[in-house]
Amino acid sequence: MSILVLADHDQGKLSPATQRVLGAVATLGDAADVLVAGENIGVVAEAAAKLPGVQKVSVADNAAYASQSAEALAGLLSGLVDGYEYIVASAGAVGRDVMPRLAAKLDVMPVTDVIAIHGADRFDRPVYAGNAIETVVNTQAKKLLTIRASAFAPIKGDGQAPIEPVSLADIKSVVEFIAELRTENDTPDLGTAQIVVGGGQSFASAENFKMVEKLAAVLGAAVGATRAAVDAGYAPNDWQVGQTGKIIAPDLYIAIGISGALQHLAGIQGAKKIIAINLDPEAPLVKLADLALIGDLFEVVPALTAALEQRLKA
Amino acid sequence: MKILVAVKRVVDHNVRIRVKPDGSGVETANVRMSMNPFCKNAVEAAVQLAEQGHATEIVAVSIGPKAASDVLLTAMAMGVNRSILIETDARVEPLAVAKLLQAVVDEEKPDLVLLGKQAVDDDSNQTGQMLAGLLDWPQATFASAIEVEDGAVKVTREVDYGRAESRLPLPAIITADLRLNTPRNTALPMVMKARQKPLAVRPVAEFGVDITPRLQIEKTTPPAERSGGKTVGSVDDLVTAIGDDVANMEAL
Ligand SMILES: Cc1cc2nc3c(=O)[nH]c(=O)nc-3n(C[C@H](O)[C@H](O)[C@H](O)COP(=O)(O)OP(=O)(O)OC[C@H]3O[C@@H](n4cnc5c(N)ncnc54)[C@H](O)[C@@H]3O)c2cc1C
Numbered sequence: 212m213s214i215l216v217l218a219d220h221d222q223g224k225l226s227p228a229t230q231r232v233l234g235a236v237a238t239l240g241d242a243a244d245v246l247v248a249g250e251n252i253g254v255v256a257e258a259a260a261k262l263p264g265v266q267k268v269s270v271a272d273n274a275a276y277a278s279q280s281a282e283a284l285a286g287l288l289s290g291l292v293d294g295y296e297y298i299v300a301s302a303g304a305v306g307r308d309v310m311p312r313l314a315a316k317l318d319v320m321p322v323t324d325v326i327a328i329h330g331a332d333r334f335d336r337p338v339y340a341g342n343a344i345e346t347v348v349n350t351q352a353k354k355l356l357t358i359r360a361s362a363f364a365p366i367k368g369d370g371q372a373p374i375e376p377v378s379l380a381d382i383k384s385v386v387e388f389i390a391e392l393r394t395e396n397d398t399p400d401l402g403t404a405q406i407v408v409g410g411g412q413s414f415a416s417a418e419n420f421k422m423v424e425k426l427a428a429v430l431g432a433a434v435g436a437t438r439a440a441v442d443a444g445y446a447p448n449d450w451q452v453g454q455t456g457k458i459i460a461p462d463l464y465i466a467i468g469i470s471g472a473l474q475h476l477a478g479i480q481g482a483k484k485i486i487a488i489n490l491d492p493e494a495p496l497v498k499l500a501d502l503a504l505i506g507d508l509f510e511v512v513p514a515l516t517a518a519l520e521q522r523l524k525a
Numbered sequence: 526m527k528i529l530v531a532v533k534r535v536v537d538h539n540v541r542i543r544v545k546p547d548g549s550g551v552e553t554a555n556v557r558m559s560m561n562p563f564c565k566n567a568v569e570a571a572v573q574l575a576e577q578g579h580a581t582e583i584v585a586v587s588i589g590p591k592a593a594s595d596v597l598l599t600a601m602a603m604g605v606n607r608s609i610l611i612e613t614d615a616r617v618e619p620l621a622v623a624k625l626l627q628a629v630v631d632e633e634k635p636d637l638v639l640l641g642k643q644a645v646d647d648d649s650n651q652t653g654q655m656l657a658g659l660l661d662w663p664q665a666t667f668a669s670a671i672e673v674e675d676g677a678v679k680v681t682r683e684v685d686y687g688r689a690e691s692r693l694p695l696p697a698i699i700t701a702d703l704r705l706n707t708p709r710n711t712a713l714p715m716v717m718k719a720r721q722k723p724l725a726v727r728p729v730a731e732f733g734v735d736i737t738p739r740l741q742i743e744k745t746t747p748p749a750e751r752s753g754g755k756t757v758g759s760v761d762d763l764v765t766a767i768g769d770d771v772a773n774m775e776a777l
Contacts, residue, residue, distance in 0.1 A: 221686060281666070282664070285658060304667065304684040307666070308654060308664070309654075311651035311652075311655045312657055312658035312664065313658065314651075314655060314658070315656070315659045316659075320618050323650060337648065338646065338647050338648055339542045339551060340645065342544075342748065343542065343745050343748070344745070344748055345745050346744045346745075347741070347743065348740065348741040348743050349740050351739055386692070386693050387692040387693075389691055389692055390690045391689050391690075392689065394686065405774055406774075430767070442704065448683050448687065449685060454648070455642075455702070463767070465767070484770065486763070488763075499751050499753045500754075501755065502753075502757055502763075503753075503754075503757070504762075506760075511760055511763075519764055523768065
């Protein structure tokens with residue numbers, strides 16, 4: 212059983228998602244080869260080589276891969292997949308962009324957003340915004356998978372895999388990358404944070420939404436938002452949690468002024484514990500939460516933040 | 526330029542779906558169906574490009590049962606010029622959909638194909654990327670802004686770190702995210718007018734594409750239930766609960 216994992220990385224840092232993808236494929240039984248593609252990604256390759264369960268790290272270092280374009284990455288992968296039974300990526304923006312394109316080139320039907328692996332050819336994936344789980348049997352000779360990283364534990368321990376450059380053929384992409392419009396903040400990674408504090412449109416302004424950020428900072432938490440809050444401009448799009456935003460699985464999710472529309476719930480089903488703060492005792496999220504406080508967020512959040520700051524300092 | 530836009534008929538996104546007790550799938554009989562929300566964004570984008578004078582013709586295509594002509598009618602009421610329904614009652618996987626769309630692209634020769642980024646039933650997020658792969662065309666997925674330039678499109682995409690901008694030469698594939706636009710409502714007179722527009726219904730067999738599924742769906746189950754519903758009386762109680770949680774959390 213041979214496995215090739217496309218590493219997910221960001222600006223010279225291996226993404227925590229890759230460690231979770233390796234955790235997922237470890238259940239398939241074999242060590243994986245990891246492909247790191249990008250520009251000046253030596254540090255990423257070294258980080259990948261130190262993970263257990265890695266047999267070899269292949270590095271494709273070229274400007275053509277700097278923007279992680281689907282055209283360039285799918286082209287690169289299609290030249291490397293011979294001999295691999297599994298080709299796997301995280302179901303982040305890059306994996307979702309690249310894997311289906313590659314799959315079509317290989318005439319393979321991929322399984323996207325895998326949340327459980329039962330043996331060599333049986334996979335669970337959520338459908339209908341997570342309101343149903345499909346168990347899919349995939350007997351194709353090549354199996355292309357994207358993995359919902361938050362559904363798997365990261366692989367842990369030490370490894371020492373060799374790093375080898377891959378020889379690069381013709382790698383021109385017709386797509387011209389113009390700019391990254393990056394959200395500037397140093398909050399923890401939403402997809403892998405232990406605690407997430409989420410806010411809805413009831414904060415009523417970007418200024419007020421800073422209350423969420425402040426509580427998150429006290430807890431060392433990541434910040435999440437509903438689509439309504441993002442559309443209103445209170446939070447950047449990469450904070451959106453839900454069916455069409457990020458899927459999270461923190462130990463604790465604190466949802467403030469969030470109704471719990473099914474598209475939002477789709478993103479938090481993996482949360483171990485949910486605490487809700489809401490005016491409305493009938494809000495779906497209040498009913499679903501492990502613990503809820505019925506109250507006005509404009510009073511509750513500042514008081515909670517101050518008191519937690521005190522307690523956690525002590 | 527000519528635009529092809531793909532639309533899918535799905536269970537309406539406001540419907541709370543029910544998994545069949547025998548695990549054979551999701552209940553779809555007597556359930557409200559409508560156009561997939563992201564496909565609506567794609568149609569709206571195409572119509573806006575026509576209104577801006579960039580598009581000269583918009584053709585919508587759907588693959589599905591006879592009833593899918595409903596969503597094509599909606600698309601035409603929004604401003605699409607004509608439609609093609611590739612009719613089949615079978616389950617058609619994204620790869621087969623992409624192959625059927627490729628056949629339509631070969632016939633229609635559009636400059637741009639717009640699709641939704643995902644369908645809210647199977648949540649696959651694949652078809653646009655697959656079509657781009659089959660055609661070897663450039664792709665821009667999860668688009669939240671599109672600007673037509675001379676022989677190219679500038680697209681803003683929603684990615685993990687925020688947004689990214691790129692420029693694609695035409696012909697190209699774009700998949701729409703929700704923030705791309707707000708789809709217009711279709712008033713009854715527009716729907717009546719849409720009934721006059723051409724809708725070609727063609728059997729799937731005409732396209733010479735093998736649509737046999739590659740994946741078997743063994744069973745469909747509901748997700749694990751949460752047992753929530755406890756409330757606390759005061760902020761102090763919440764401080765205690767959260768404080769204890771944090772104290773008990775294992776450091777990574
Ligand atoms: C195809 C599609 C995809 C979508 N994808 C997503 C997604 O990925 N993520 C997502 O979040 N949404 C998504 N949505 C939108 C979703 O349906 C909801 O509209 C959205 O989640 C609602 O956000 P909200 O909870 O902030 O607002 P609302 O639903 O308006 O809820 C506000 C809540 O705040 C409470 N409240 C108001 N004032 C106060 C106060 N002073 N103190 C305390 N509580 C207060 C109210 O009681 C209410 O419960 C999607 C929709 C569609 C159609």
